[in-house]
Amino acid sequence: MTKWKKFFQSIATFGASNRIDNRIYEYEKRYKKFIKIKDLVITKRLHVKTVLEELIYTKKQSWLLLLKLRKISNKFSVKNRSFIETYKEKEINVNLIQINNCVEIGNNYFKGFSLGVSTSAGSFALVSSYGLATTGTAISSLSGAAATNATLAWFGGGSLAAGGGGMAAGTLILGGIVGVVALTGAGIFSHIKAGKKIKEIAEKENDIIKAIDKLKEVELKMDLIEKRANEIISILNKDNTIFIKKFNEIYKKIYPFPIFSKVIKQIKFWVTGEYFSESDLKHITIIGTIATKISVLMDTKLLDQDGNLI
Amino acid sequence: MNTKNKITKVVGKVMDSKIVENMPTGDALKFFNSLAEAYKEDQITKRELAKVEATKKVLLTEIKEKYAFYREVFDKIFQERKTIIEKNFELIDKGIQSNNNEIILKGIEALNQVVSSSPFANIGALKNALENNKQIEI
Numbered sequence: 001m002t003k004w005k006k007f008f009q010s011i012a013t014f015g016a017s018n019r020i021d022n023r024i025y026e027y028e029k030r031y032k033k034f035i036k037i038k039d040l041v042i043t044k045r046l047h048v049k050t051v052l053e054e055l056i057y058t059k060k061q062s063w064l065l066l067l068k069l070r071k072i073s074n075k076f077s078v079k080n081r082s083f084i085e086t087y088k089e090k091e092i093n094v095n096l097i098q099i100n101n102c103v104e105i106g107n108n109y110f111k112g113f114s115l116g117v118s119t120s121a122g123s124f125a126l127v128s129s130y131g132l133a134t135t136g137t138a139i140s141s142l143s144g145a146a147a148t149n150a151t152l153a154w155f156g157g158g159s160l161a162a163g164g165g166g167m168a169a170g171t172l173i174l175g176g177i178v179g180v181v182a183l184t185g186a187g188i189f190s191h192i193k194a195g196k197k198i199k200e201i202a203e204k205e206n207d208i209i210k211a212i213d214k215l216k217e218v219e220l221k222m223d224l225i226e227k228r229a230n231e232i233i234s235i236l237n238k239d240n241t242i243f244i245k246k247f248n249e250i251y252k253k254i255y256p257f258p259i260f261s262k263v264i265k266q267i268k269f270w271v272t273g274e275y276f277s278e279s280d281l282k283h284i285t286i287i288g289t290i291a292t293k294i295s296v297l298m299d300t301k302l303l304d305q306d307g308n309l310i
Numbered sequence: 311m312n313t314k315n316k317i318t319k320v321v322g323k324v325m326d327s328k329i330v331e332n333m334p335t336g337d338a339l340k341f342f343n344s345l346a347e348a349y350k351e352d353q354i355t356k357r358e359l360a361k362v363e364a365t366k367k368v369l370l371t372e373i374k375e376k377y378a379f380y381r382e383v384f385d386k387i388f389q390e391r392k393t394i395i396e397k398n399f400e401l402i403d404k405g406i407q408s409n410n411n412e413i414i415l416k417g418i419e420a421l422n423q424v425v426s427s428s429p430f431a432n433i434g435a436l437k438n439a440l441e442n443n444k445q446i447e448i
Binding site for chain 2: 090091092195196198199202203205206209210212213216220223224227228231232234235238239242245246286289290293296297300309310
C-alpha cells in the first residue's frame with residue numbers, strides 16, 4: 001500500500017486504519033515469536049528423540065549382558081536357585097524372575113535395534129517411555145494405541161509442535177489477519193467497526209499467547225525428559241561397566257581352566273545333580289545382584305500412559 | 311473529557327454545520343439516534359478490548375513466571391541428584407580399586423534409589439502452589 005493511500009485512508013477512517021495497522025503489527029510480532037518457539041520445539045524434539053534412542057541402545061547393551069548371566073543361570077538346579085535368591089549377605093539381593101523377565105522382553109525388542117535406525121513409533125514409545133514392563137505387564141496390552149498415544153503426542157507428527165493446534169491453527173489465525181487488512185471503510189461507522197476488529201485481533205493474539213504457553217510446556221517437558229533419560233543412561237552405563245568387570249572376574253573363579261573346569265563340573269552334575277559349588281554360587285550372587293539392579297533400571301518408565309512425566 | 315461533554319461537542323459541531331439546515335427533522339433525529347447508538351457500541355467495544363488486554367497481560371506474566379519457576383526448581387532438583395550420583399560413582403570406583411564388593415553393591419543400590427525416586431514426584435504440589443500463589447522453599 002502506498003504512503004499516500006495509507007494517509008488518506010487514515011483520515012477517512014478517523015485514524016482507525018492506523019490503529020488496525022498497529023494491531024496487525026503487534027499480532028504479527030507475536031505470531032513470529034510463536035513460529036520461532038514452534039521451530040525450537042521441533043528441533044528439540046529431534047534432539048530428545050536421539051537421546052531416547054541412546055537410552056534404548058544402552059538398555060540393549062544391558063540386555064546383552066543379562067544374556068551372559070543367563071548362560072550361567074541355565075545350569076542352576078532348583079536348589080541353586082533357592083540358594084541364590086535367599087542369600088542375603090552384604091548388600092546381596094538377587095531376583096532371578098526379574099532378570100529373566102527383563103531378558104525375555106528384551107528378546108522381543110532389542111534384536112533389530114541399532115542406533116540411528118528409526119524404530120516404529122509403537123516400539124519406540126514402548127521401550128523408551130514405558131520401560132520394559134518386567135513387572136508383569138503383558139506386551140500386548142501396551143502395544144496398542146493407548147500405549148503409544150501419549151508418546152506420539154510428544155514425538156510424533158504435527159500435534160506435538162502444534163501444542164494442540166499447530167500449523168493448522170496458525171494458518172487459521174493468519175487467515176483472520178488477511179480479513180482484517182481488507183477492512184478499511186470510510187466514515188465514523190467504519191471507525192466503530194475498526195474497534196471491533198481490533199478487539200478481534202487482540203483476542204486472536206491471546207490465542208497465540210495460549211499456544212505459546214502450550215509450546216513452552218512441551219519444551220520444558222522435553223528438557224526434563226532429556227535430563228531424566230541422561231541420568232538413567234549414565235547410571236546404566238556405570239552398572240554395565242561394573243557388571244562386565246565382575247562377570248569376567250567371577251567367570252575366571254568359576255572356570256579357572258575353561259574347558260577342563262567345565263568338564264569337571266559336568267561330571268559333578270551327572271554324579272550329584274549339582275553343577276555349581278556353594279562357593280561358585282556365592283560368587284554368582286554378586287553379579288546376580290548387579291544384574292537385578294540393571295533390570296530394575298531397564299524397567300524405569302519416563303512417562304505414564306497419559307504422557308505425564310513420572 | 312466525560313461522555314456527556316463528548317456528545318455535546320459532537321452534536322454542537324453537527325448542528326452548526328450546513329448539513330443540518332438542509333436535513334428534514336425526521337432524518338436528523340434518526341441520524342442522532344444512530345450516532346448515540348454507535349457511540350454506545352464503541353464504548354462497549356472499548357470495555358471489551360480492555361478486558362482482552364488485561365487477559366493478555368495476565369497470560370504473559372503467568373507464562374514468564376511459571377516457566378522461570380519450574381526451570382529453577384527442576385534445575386536444583388537435577389543438580390542435587392547429579393551430586394548424589396557422582397558421589398556414588400566415586401564410592402563404586404573406590405570399591406573397585408579396593409576390590410570390595412560390599413562397597414560396590416552399596417553404591418549401585420544407592421544409584422538405583424536415585425533413579426527410582428522420581429524427580430517429578432512433587433510436580434502436582436508445585437503446580438498447586440503456583441496456582442494458589444503459595445510460597446515454596448526450594
